[in-house]
Amino acid sequence: MRKRARRTPELPDLGTHLAEGPAEIGSGDRLEGLVLGATTQSPMRLHDLALVECRVQGMDLSGRRLGGFMARDVVFEGCDLAGTVLEPGGRLTRVRFDGCRLSGLVLVGVDLTDVVIEGGKADLANFRQAAATRLWGREVSLREADFTEAQLKDCAFLDCDLAGAEFRGATLSGVSLHGSAIEEIRSPSVLARGARIAPDQQFAYGQALLAEFGPEVSDRPDT
Structure with a gap:
C-alpha cells in the first residue's frame, strides 16, 4: 500500500542538549546545536550562514541581508526579522517562528519546507x-x-489576517485558509484552483x- 503523503509540517528536531552560542556571528559560520540570544551580534550583511538544530531567542536580525542562508531544525522565538532580506536560493527546512516580528521580511525565490509562523506579525512579507511546501501560518497577521x-x-x-494579500500568478495545491480574513484578498480568483475554505x-x-471582477454595485437609477 502506498504511504499517504504528509500534509502537516514536520517539527524542528533540536536534540536534547544545546550549548551557548558565540557572542558574535559572521559570514561563513556554520552554527550547530546552539542557543543564540538577544545579546548575539551580527553584521548587517551575511553570506553563507548556516544554522542547524539551533534555538534563537529574542535576537535582533532586522534589516539584515542574508545571501546563501540555510536554516534546518531551527526555532526562532520572539525575534525581530523586520525588513530582513533572504536572497534567492536560501533554504528553510523544519523552521518555526514563534511570536516573531516578520514585517517586511523578504523571501523572494527562497525554498521553504515545513515552516511554521505562529503569532506575531508578518505584514508586507x-x-x-x-x-513552499507545508508553510503554515497560525494566528499571524499577513496583511x-x-x-x-x-x-x-x-x-x-x-x-490569519490576509487583508490585501496578493496571490497573482501563484500556483496552489491543497492550501487551507480556514478561519482567515479573506474578504479583502487580492487576485482571489487564483484561490479557485487549489485552495480550501470553510463553509462560513x-x-x-x-x-x-466581486471586488476583483465587478460589476459595479450601485443604487437603482430613478426613472
Whole structure:
C-alpha cells in the first residue's frame, strides 16, 4: 500500500542538549546545536550562514541581508526579522517562528519546507516566487503579504489576517485558509484552483471576487 503523503509540517528536531552560542556571528559560520540570544551580534550583511538544530531567542536580525542562508531544525522565538532580506536560493527546512516580528521580511525565490509562523506579525512579507511546501501560518497577521508567482503546496493560513494579500500568478495545491480574513484578498480568483475554505467563508470569498471582477454595485437609477 502506498504511504499517504504528509500534509502537516514536520517539527524542528533540536536534540536534547544545546550549548551557548558565540557572542558574535559572521559570514561563513556554520552554527550547530546552539542557543543564540538577544545579546548575539551580527553584521548587517551575511553570506553563507548556516544554522542547524539551533534555538534563537529574542535576537535582533532586522534589516539584515542574508545571501546563501540555510536554516534546518531551527526555532526562532520572539525575534525581530523586520525588513530582513533572504536572497534567492536560501533554504528553510523544519523552521518555526514563534511570536516573531516578520514585517517586511523578504523571501523572494527562497525554498521553504515545513515552516511554521505562529503569532506575531508578518505584514508586507514578500514570498514572491518562493517554493513552499507545508508553510503554515497560525494566528499571524499577513496583511498585504505578497505571494505573487509563489508555488504553495499543502500550505495553510489558519485564523490569519490576509487583508490585501496578493496571490497573482501563484500556483496552489491543497492550501487551507480556514478561519482567515479573506474578504479583502487580492487576485482571489487564483484561490479557485487549489485552495480550501470553510463553509462560513463563502460569503467573504464572494465579496473578494466581486471586488476583483465587478460589476459595479450601485443604487437603482430613478426613472
